[in-house]
Amino acid sequence: MEFDPSEAGDTHLVTELAPALDLYVNDAFAAAHRSQPSLVGFSQHLPSYAGRVMERELDVLGTVGETDTPRVYVLGGAKVEDSIDVAWNVLERGLADTVLTAGLVGNVFLLADGVDVGRASREFVDEQGYTDQIDRARDLLDAHGDAIRFPLDVAVERDGDRTEVGINLLPPEPGEAAMDVGQETVDSYRATLESAETVILNGPAGVFEEPSFQYGTRALYAAATEVPTSIVGGGDTAAALRRLGVEGFNHVSTGGGAAMAALCDDPLPVVEALEAAPDERVAETGADAS
Secondary structure, eight states, X not given: OOOOHHHHTTSHHHHHHGGGOSOEEEOOGGGTTOOOIIIIIGGGTSOEEEXXXXXXXXXXXXXXXXXXXXEEEEEOSSOHHHHHHHHHHHHHTTOOSEEEEOHHHHHHHHHXXXXXXXXXXXXXXXXXXXXXXHHHHHHHHHHXXXXXXXXXXEEEEETTEEEXXXXXGOSOSTTOOOXXXXXXXXXXXXXXXXXXXXXXEESOSSOTTSGGGOHXXXXXXXXXXXSSEEEEOSXXXXXXXXHHTOOOOSXXXXXXXXXXXXXTTOOOHHHHXXXXXXXXXXXXXXXHHO
């Protein structure tokens, strides 16, 4: 449940505990996009500080626009609405030179471009509540199509094996869903990343939980580690990194939704609460507060 910050400061939790405390330190960046009593209430009553993790996240994600170009965003996973929000934001503001799409996000862009991805994939988009995002993706392609790339082939399960199908051969056979990107897509995306100076990566390229469909995610993540500046969003992306054992990024965020919000320059209630705290030193780190 979300609270108005002023109401959060008046809750029983905050009013009973605050008198026993000298200061408040928030280091939970992953929850920075939430407005709940333990996150935004105490800073109304106490000198408040950002912890070291919070400070590092804000320093990195808040200064993406200052990194070297070409700057490439790789947007995958299943959070289609959030990814389209990020794509709109960074393309409108000139923060991205290229946006590469994969996963369910890539499937939605394929649908927006008129590609028949098959009944199974289309039904999954509908079941996830993303039918309206196809129109948003189409609008984005109309506005910034030259900067947006989507899969050239997909991998499906056929007779128990991974089978790659070019988009010119879609739709796949009945019952087959796009579970990963294929070799042609990986080669194309890798070439783009080889000329990039900065990559911001959020979301896997497919159903990485299944060994047969880890290839696209592993290959793109590995290519991203070779880019001079590489930044990874949290949530499912960080989980995929751990599962696949891919290392070598400059920054791996601890936040999923919070990282997406920061990349969109959306307000973060926790950060706003810290900035409004009753102490002029709220911008300092927890370490400085000691």
